[in-house]
Amino acid sequence: MTDRPLALVVGANRGIGLGVVKEFLARGCDVIATARAPHAATALQALATAHPGRVEVRALEMSDSAGIDGFAAEMAGRTLDFVLVNAGVAGPAHRSANAATIEETGALMFVNAIAPIRLGRALLNAIRKDKGVLGFTSSVMGSVALNAGGHELYRASKAALNSLSRGLFAEMRGRNLTLLTLHPGWVRTDMGGSGAPVSVDESAEGMVNVLLNATGSRRHAFVDYQGKEIAW
Numbered sequence: 095m096t097d098r099p100l101a102l103v104v105g106a107n108r109g110i111g112l113g114v115v116k117e118f119l120a121r122g123c124d125v126i127a128t129a130r131a132p133h134a135a136t137a138l139q140a141l142a143t144a145h146p147g148r149v150e151v152r153a154l155e156m157s158d159s160a161g162i163d164g165f166a167a168e169m170a171g172r173t174l175d176f177v178l179v180n181a182g183v184a185g186p187a188h189r190s191a192n193a194a195t196i197e198e199t200g201a202l203m204f205v206n207a208i209a210p211i212r213l214g215r216a217l218l219n220a221i222r223k224d225k226g227v228l229g230f231t232s233s234v235m236g237s238v239a240l241n242a243g244g245h246e247l248y249r250a251s252k253a254a255l256n257s258l259s260r261g262l263f264a265e266m267r268g269r270n271l272t273l274l275t276l277h278p279g280w281v282r283t284d285m286g287g288s289g290a291p292v293s294v295d296e297s298a299e300g301m302v303n304v305l306l307n308a309t310g311s312r313r314h315a316f317v318d319y320q321g322k323e324i325a326w
């Protein structure tokens with residue numbers, strides 16, 4: 095890789111993450127993109143072929159604590175300008191706290207809230223001091239203030255991510271980093287469904303704009319893909 099800015103996108107083989115990788119490349123950044131199964135991540139492999147030396151595809155399974163710590167250790171010595179921890183799941187189809195098992199709750203909370211913070215914390219020393227931006231893909235559904243009911247398990251997992259991200263920011267002050275907790279819009283992906291109003295390209299362009307523009311702001315904000323603040 096080169097002296098171009100370096101972005102890390104976690105959960106990048108499809109949906110919003112893949113769109114964000116394409117957008118970072120279009121903006122002149124090199125990208126480290128993670129997938130659970132890199133060899134099966136054909137869209138990412140095609141991007142790596144089309145942009146020689148600019149895309150590194152790495153394996154990362156967010157339900158594997160040791161794998162998260164090992165990946166972060168591999169990033170020591172790299173200087174990451176932008177990090178977007180984007181991987182996430184919708185949770186069980188019944189969506190109900192009353193129906194949820196301990197196993198379902200654990201898997202959802204771990205992947206959507208605990209693992210992103212564990213990874214973000216482990217990467218802090220690899221993020222460019224003073225200018226680096228760490229982002230977590232959350233959701234407006236994680237807003238307690240705007241909660242109108244429904245999807246209660248998924249909402250709780252993103253609310254937990256929001257709370258944990260604020261706690262992480264408190265630990266980060268010495269490094270002058272910026273932390274964004276991001277809502278990508280309601281996006282036409284496997285998770286968002288075909289009726290969602292926002293395309294992957296629109297969301298990704300907005301998400302990357304927001305990440306690039308946040309450089310040096312050294313604050314923690316909950317914002318959407320258009321840069322609009324969301325009530326916590």
Ligand SMILES: NC(=O)c1ccc[n+]([C@@H]2O[C@H](COP(=O)([O-])OP(=O)(O)OC[C@H]3O[C@@H](n4cnc5c(N)ncnc54)[C@H](OP(=O)(O)O)[C@@H]3O)[C@@H](O)[C@H]2O)c1
Binds near residue numbers: 111
């Ligand atoms: N789409 C929306 O309308 C919307 C709205 C608000 C927030 N979000 C959030 O945006 C993010 C991306 O959503 P999306 O719509 O692009 O969803 P998606 O199309 O379902 O893609 C989810 C991504 O997360 C990865 N992932 C899931 N579980 C993982 C695990 N255990 N370890 C590593 N990677 C894992 C998936 O990898 P695999 O291909 O291997 O499964 C995939 O790359 C999520 O955090 C989601 O909660 C989406």
